[in-house]
Amino acid sequence: MKGTSEMASADRFISIRKVSKSFGAFQAIDDVSMDIRQGEFFSLLGASGCGKTTLLRMLAGFESTSKGEIFIDDQPMSDVPPHHRPVNMVFQSYAIFPHLNVRDNIAYGLRKQKLSAARRAEMVEDMLDLIKLPGYGNRKANELSGGQRQRIALARALILRPKVLLLDEPLGALDKQLREQMQLELRALQRQVGITFVFVTHDQEEALTLSDRIAVMAGGKVLQVDTPAGLYETPKTRDVASFIGNMNFFRGTVRRNGSAMAAIEAEGLGTIPMSTAELTKPDGAPVQIGLRPEKFSLSPTRPDTGLAIEGALRTASYMGERSQYYLSIPGKDEPVAVSSPNTHRLIGAQDAPEGQTLWLSWSPEAIVILETD
């Protein structure tokens, strides 16, 4: 077997290899392969119904794989039932045992460890401190708020020191303020305990804030696995680019003159010189490029240096820390979105009137070359 002969490696602590899952005729997970590193905060990000929970449940052992194999710490998992896997899960509904108090909920998984009552009580108290709920041991499950239940579910799993903690949208049920606070705490907790976290969310901002790396999923497939900055700055496809933040897309054609220089002729943007290392396609090949709204700068007059085009202002919205503009440019049907930070106080400033001509400038490094689909 290939898997067992390979060296144990922290880089592929969890290794998902060519895994598919179908429910009857429906393909919930479609040929997914990826590796998760030891100790990292890894997120599965995607719209509702894209298969995140299904993949997580396959890691936990609640769903079998239809095809492929999952390895955790170099052990193939297909024949390992949930209660023998070195993973624990925080359920979307938290699944707190309603007939037990907080202490017994947290100590639930310790039965097999044959600990003394004193040692067990001490461990539970430590966990209650860790999740910042000291003195809550005797509370009944129905006396807890959503945020507290979430912490109990976390403590109940962490007390077993799993190799991997799986979290299924654990913050989804909390209100915005509590969610942001829990994000910070969850991140700090993960650093503190050093356990590999696999975190499911449909909230891109949450994924960007928390994760070391993110797998973007859609329709049962993994589109891209990268760091938050990597996903934002170098998305591979248009789908990823528009799922993480906002992006302007332009169709273009490659122009090459020997191997020394290359350029892209893009609709509305004109000819943009590119480094030959980045642009490997042959002369005449169609490309799709993207530019994030905040990579443009706006100015009333033509800037002295750099690439610039003229556009007509369609709409402007003041959004606090930044303003969002839409401009139409010649040669492109859809308007271009531009986001610019409000670095100065704009007291009494007038919004630029609709139809006003403004200059958009950008640097060639801001251009992302996307895979054509």
Next chain:
Amino acid sequence: MSSYIKRPNRALQLYAVIFLIVLYVPVLFIPLFSFNDSIYVRFPLQGFTVKWYGELWTREPVWNALWNSVKVGLVVSVISTVLGVMAARSITRTRIRGKGALVTFIMMPLVIPGIIFGVALLVLLSRMGVPLSLYTVGLGHLIICLPFAVATLLPRFEGFDPSIEEASADLGENGWWTFWRVTFPMVMPGIVASLLLTFTISFDEFIMAFFLTGTDPTLPMYIWGQLRFPKEFPSVLAMAALILFVSFALVFVAQWVGRKGLEDQE
């Protein structure tokens, strides 16, 4: 607007009172006449006595019949509740084809007249050469009680989130331990209710017992037999009064356990 709905309704109150009177007054005659100093059940009352209760105490066959009914009731309630738990669990926790048809099939004995089941079982058992005894009565009662057990337990299982059992598995417990540490305590109120209900049903069941009793009568069979002897009738009333009292107590306990269980689960 809600005051319109909550407004007291005289007619409805009157109806409720009449309903309760019609329901319970005939039953109240039983304890009343069990203290009456006459072997005839008729007004005017002849005076207070507890001698029928004393007579009951000395009557060997009464106690035998009572003990037979208790034995059958206990065994039937335990077996039908265990089977009911297994059925409710598999109906709610597994993906099986034709689930609706299966549930209908299990519930069928509720609507099939007992006399048909009684005759059918009698024919079958005598063909197979099985002698009639308390076992055959128990078998008949099991058929009647099982749908009640399932109907009592099914909502309990439907009412709890399957991820709670998954959480137990996730925390390292196998199916057996998960059942005892999570499933069982959570469906406990349903189990108690099912035990009480099926025991009560078996305890006063007559038609199946009529067809399937051998030489050992159950209590309803015995009482029925005694109706031919007017002299015995007052002590039958005394026994009925006692049973009435115990039944009321059981129902109240069952209600209390059920309500407490629901509160815990909120």
